[in-house]
Amino acid sequence: MLAPTNPATAYEPLVEKQSITIPAFTTQGGATIPDMTLGWEAYGTLNAARDNAVLITHYFSGNSHAAGRYDADDAAPGYWDSIIGSGKPIDTDTYYVISMDTPVNLGAHDPHVITTGPATVNPDTGRPWGMAFPILTIRDFVETQTALLDTLGITRLHAVMGASMGSLQAYEWASTHPDRVARVIPVIGSGWADADLIAWLNVWGAPIRLDPHWNGGEYYDGEPPTRGLAEALKIVTLHAQSPEWSNGLFGRTWASPDANPADSFDNRFQVEAVLDAAGAARARTSDANHFLYLAKANQLFYTGHGDSLVKGLLDIEAPVLIIHTNEDLIFPGDAVRETATLIKSDGTPVDIVELQGTRGHLDGVLSIGQAGAAIRAFLTEE
């Protein structure tokens, strides 16, 4: 008798989105946000000692849906389902895997995302916050997660792991809460936003600021800046890929065989049409102000947010498994290796796994399975 092709996932329970409300969240900048409500989900079971939790922190355009399905008919599971589940490298038979929507989450209009940000009604005014919402940092994201863990009675994480913006949260966790983190797995990210990343994040947001519907962030009563948001998400989509992807898939093919791009500015190449469609699709569930707040949080990031960039990295004491790819245009290999060098300069163990692929930055999500064995082993190391 043949075994089912994918026995581990065949019996996974459905995932349920939950939420937590922090009545008064104080930001690192000193502002207070009433009713900070955020979504979260978990896979596996918290053990009696409450010491088997693995926290997954999400990327810029992501959310807490890291694995599993909400409904058996879902088109796709959570983004890291290949490594999270029963029998998988992050084995839900052993670990309690938990993930949380960040504040100012990009997917403010995604029915599966629960977040608080500029699009949320400020209970003090009865109107959406808009750009009056306090500026947040990656550290603030981490502190929303400590609040959730506190309510669950989890004092120490078996591991924290995240991709891209999620890796920044992972570095931040290890640096600022060394007593609460036993292992860190930053994926496709470095220990600070350098000038190059700061500049590109500025470029990402430019189309939103140029869209007349953005209107300084005051658009919740009218038409939102959908075109600008779609263009911003188009840049992100392109930047997160590699030339091998676009050249290999599209070459110089026209979007329509009857519409030569040489004949009209309306006629596009296929790669343009695909990116336009991707940007427009992502814009439908996203919020433009949330995009700008996320870009700001990423620009402001350096591990520890303290007196010195180096000190923040030296404060990391938990063993670190860094996963990245040299084809990454957003967090280039040099920046990742420099981060690793600083962390281990005082003796903290750091291992690096280099992913191979043609998808650039995105391989940190799509090709994470290549690091499955390394992740499994790292999680069981004493």
Next chain:
Amino acid sequence: MLAPTNPATAYEPLVEKQSITIPAFTTQGGATIPDMTLGWEAYGTLNAARDNAVLITHYFSGNSHAAGRYDADDAAPGYWDSIIGSGKPIDTDTYYVISMDTPVNLGAHDPHVITTGPATVNPDTGRPWGMAFPILTIRDFVETQTALLDTLGITRLHAVMGASMGSLQAYEWASTHPDRVARVIPVIGSGWADADLIAWLNVWGAPIRLDPHWNGGEYYDGEPPTRGLAEALKIVTLHAQSPEWSNGLFGRTWASPDANPADSFDNRFQVEAVLDAAGAARARTSDANHFLYLAKANQLFYTGHGDSLVKGLLDIEAPVLIIHTNEDLIFPGDAVRETATLIKSDGTPVDIVELQGTRGHLDGVLSIGQAGAAIRAFLTEE
């Protein structure tokens, strides 16, 4: 007695901008443009045999000012002055170096640029062309140059050399006029626009299209889309650099020591302020529609513009000296090497010089002196 530190340039004659009007220029697309007026300049003297001409084709944001000064007080000479002049690698004691402003030149409002494009008044309507101006290709640029050479009685070029978009013109010259080109020096460019470049050129233009003042290209009677154009030129500026440049110069320094970027969306990092200023400065002499026409011409480029990308490169028979850098984000090393492989696959001699530097694509302009000896030798080869 000490020699002057720079004797070669000390006695260079001043450069004079000239112009040519092509009464009726027919594009490859079949449109006719009346009174196509374009600027040009030259350094050195055309010999009696008219066989010592070196054509310099310019880059996206450039113009025909490749060397020398218009006035002794000019702040800077032409962009390749380090290799063009008396005693320099492209020695004006030997060669007649000539360069021409392209049609739809970006610097439509630069007093030193003479071009014809959307910002030009269409003599048939008495109003600026706007987006009714015919779409042009790199091949069209080349044909404006053949028209100039015809009037000067130059039937064959000793060499054609250009950087970036100028390299595309150099490939095109050699492929479509093999009898008129003895040598080719493409710098920081490849033999076709691949999907990745097509996509980025789309991204470059997005801020212009989003600026409400762009108005479908109809802005010559009112306020031009200066903000969108500045954002577009900011992307170009960043893309043409390397992370080593931004990280090395700016790091995480604030634009103003009193304005913490964490406190307000108005407070920027220094790298943002520098790029904003660069974009705004370049926008003052540029035209937004011209930008879009240039982006289109670059997207449409593949050597020969014929039935096959490969055939266009195989049609190149003149020896080729390719100069590039592996830090180039716009024309990556892989694309340049693939171009070289195709050209030499039928026996055409191809040499490659790799520039070293921290400025990315821009090293093709700033660091061209590294290739000076190779250029000098290549120009004297029989």
